[in-house]
Amino acid sequence: MKITMLKSAGAALKKATTASPSPCVSTHLLSRAYYSTGYPERKVAILGAAGGIGQPLSLLMKLNPFVSSLSLYDIANTPGVAADVSHINSPAQVTGYVGEEQLGKALEGSDLVIIPAGVPRKPGMTRDDLFNINAGIVKSLCVAIAKYCPNALVNMISNPVNSTVPIAAEVFKKAGTRDERKLFGVTTLDVIRAKTFYAGKAKVPVADIDVPVIGGHAGITILPLFSQAAPKANLPDDDIMALTKRTQDGGTEVVEAKAGKGSATLSMAYAGAVFADACIKGLNGVPAIVECSFVESSVTELPFFASQVKLGKDGVEQVFGLGPLSEFEKQGLENLKPELKASIQKGIKFANQN
């Protein structure tokens, strides 16, 4: 009896292995069902696509099921990056553009432009030390955006974000294309760090955590609101102070660990992809999409400020207020205002002088 069973099991095995493989065997990272139809075609352009952030961000946007066209622009090396990413069997059609003369084509028809172009920090530098190089890069890219895709949403990653976003706003104002709903400083990495660090300290599952982060994107201008963390863990004040400092210094932690080889690229690409996905979902009419971002704002007396925003069919649909703050956070808010104000003014001045 035993022998018979073994024999028939062997026969079944033989039968299974000689049959052709199922046509459903998936070579998709995302399930095929996720590539749902019925959403509008969306073109996304990445400016600085061959860089440390640009390359993994290009990969992640190629995997985004809502992207139909992916335009990769840089001043060098984009043909290789585009050829590489284009072999992935997801729907987005990938095109590489290189050099200023191809920038217009890269941008034309874009619904969303993501900008990680510019130099990163080395140990000992502040984000503001990048201003002299990155301000000019961002300005010229925004002049082209105003010309070739004036209605696109713009996700600004290039540092110093506290100044590059005001530069972009001024460029768009001068070009007559400014729409305060469409310009975003990407502060998602601050939120991702706050969630990760909080979950570690509170010993709660990281996937369940939400922590708003307000202010700007540099040092003390980054203000995580752990008093509003959900779920609430009732951590002692010392822990909250340490978590706040670690979130504010998160970028520096990576810069120092990379020891001269740049700043956060992989976590930033992830953060950039999360925020871009939220923007596209908003454009597509998916309800209740809320993320923190550095936007034109009347939440405080400063003209730009990061807080939670609701994303809709035209970009920002609603900028949310700050909610109740702890005494520690109220103090943090007052402390950050002078630095954030100065960085905003520096950007506005640069855009109007040069």
Ligand SMILES: NC(=O)C1=CN([C@@H]2O[C@H](COP(=O)(O)OP(=O)(O)OC[C@H]3O[C@@H](n4cnc5c(N)ncnc54)[C@H](O)[C@@H]3O)[C@@H](O)[C@H]2O)C=CC1
């Ligand atoms: N918002 C945030 O949370 C974060 C922002 N960053 C910032 O992102 C920027 C990029 O960082 P990485 O990718 O690490 O730098 P990277 O040096 O690796 O890459 C930058 C890319 O920009 C390109 N580029 C330079 N000038 C350009 C132009 N005129 N047009 C198009 N592309 C141009 C370069 O060729 C390069 O490929 C930096 O300013 C960095 O500080 C970095 C991490 C987080």
Ligand SMILES: O=C([O-])CC(=O)C(=O)O
């Ligand atoms: O720290 C930097 O220079 C890059 C950055 O903005 C971040 O990692 O948050």
